[in-house]
Every structure is written in C-alpha cells, then in structure tokens.
Amino acid sequence: MLAIYPGSFDPITLGHLDVIERGCRLFEQVVVAVLRNPNKTPLFTVAERMEQIRRSTTHLSNIEVDSFDGLTVTYAKMRRAKALLRGLRVTSDFEMELQMAHTNKTLSEEIETVFLATSTEYSFLSSSLVKEIAKFGGPIDHLVPPPVAPDIYRCYAKTLPVSVPTPDLMPTLEHPKTESLPEMLRDLE
Numbered sequence: 628m629l630a631i632y633p634g635s636f637d638p639i640t641l642g643h644l645d646v647i648e649r650g651c652r653l654f655e656q657v658v659v660a661v662l663r664n665p666n667k668t669p670l671f672t673v674a675e676r677m678e679q680i681r682r683s684t685t686h687l688s689n690i691e692v693d694s695f696d697g698l699t700v701t702y703a704k705m706r707r708a709k710a711l712l713r714g715l716r717v718t719s720d721f722e723m724e725l726q727m728a729h730t731n732k733t734l735s736e737e738i739e740t741v742f743l744a745t746s747t748e749y750s751f752l753s754s755s756l757v758k759e760i761a762k763f764g765g766p767i768d769h770l771v772p773p774p775v776a777p778d779i780y781r782c783y784a785k786t787l788p789v790s791v792p793t794p795d796l797m798p799t800l801e802h803p804k805t806e807s808l809p810e811m812l813r814d815l816e
C-alpha cells in the first residue's frame with residue numbers, strides 16, 4: 628500500500644524522520660510530499676527541502692520525495708494512494724489533525740489518515756522551534772538530520788545576533804574608580 632506523508636518540512640526534523648522511518652516499515656511505499664504553499668514564506672525553497680529530505684533518507688529504499696500544490700487528497704488520488712500519514716506529538720496537535728482528517732474524509736471517502744504517535748524524545752520538536760534556536764545562535768545538530776544542520780547554520784550565519792549587554796548592567800571597566808589615598812582621605816573629611 629502507498630502512503631503519502633504531506634507537510635511543509637521547512638526544514639525536516641528528527642521528528643519527521645522518525646515518522647518517515649516507521650511509516651516505511653508499515654507501508655510498501657511512502658511518498659514524502661512537500662506542499663508548495665503560496666501563503667507561507669519558508670526558510671528553504673521547495674527544491675531545497677526536497678533535497679534535504681532525500682539526503683536524510685538515503686538509508687530507506689521504499690521512499691519517494693515529491694512536491695504538490697492544492698489539496699492533499701487531490702494529490703493522493705492522483706498518486707493512487709490509500710493513506711495519508713501524519714505524526715502526532717502532543718494533545719494540542721490532535722485537535723488540528725483530527726479536523727484535517729475529517730475534512731479530508733469529506734473530500735475523499737476512500738483515503739484514510741493514519742496517525743503515528745511521535746517517539747517521546749521528539750514530542751517537543753517542530754521546524755519552527757529549530758528555526759527559532761538557530762536564529763538566536765543556538766545549536767540544532769541534535770534536532771535535525773546530520774545533512775540538514777549545515778544548511779540551517781548557513782542560513783542564519785549572516786544574521787547571527789550579537790549579544791550586547793545592557794549599559795546599566797555593564798561593569799564600569801572603562802573608568803574604574805582609582806582615587807589616590809589623599810583623595811580618599813579628603814572625601815572622608
């Protein structure tokens with residue numbers, strides 16, 4: 628059976644990879660489908676994201692990486708897929724995911740949404756979180772597949788924030804208090 632794993636993947640995280648690997652064990656073929664979304668300004672182009680996914684999944688044989696626009700079910704029907712694969716991290720995901728699954732069901736009766744509970748170690752992880760950490764100069768190597776981390780660092784390299792201490796809190800190193808003994812005695816008078 629063919630399953631479509633649709634998403635933004637901007638960029639792919641270890642959480643996505645976990646869902647892909649487990650999906651590949653359940654389904655004969657998994658198509659990771661990157662949405663071309665004109666309403667979002669992504670960090671990476673669709674072509675870059677597809678390449679990142681490809682480089683992160685070279686160990687999997689039953690995977691294909693593709694892109695699509697429009698409705699996910701239209702794409703799934705075109706690919707003759709029977710299932711949509713989605714990861715569930717926390718209960719807050721559930722509401723939105725269930726709404727999407729129900730909506731998709733109204734659009735196509737024969738396509739099922741299959742949810743995989745994300746492995747606990749990735750339950751906090753999202754692409755937005757990765758971007759936020761990288762934007763402020765933090766490490767993200769433990770959050771994304773190894774081939775993807777350099778792309779993210781490169782993206783933010785030119786915009787790394789320089790941490791400037793608040794003037795009030797800075798020690799007065801430029802003008803240390805260097806009173807001579809006679810001056811100190813005069814102050815005491």
Ligand code: PNS
Nearest residue numbers: 633634635636662697698699700727730
């Ligand atoms: O990775 P994301 O951003 O959570 O993925 C969301 C995605 C791409 C699965 C969802 O936005 C989607 O399916 N978009 C295509 C438009 C569509 O089919 N809408 C109807 C279902 S709500």
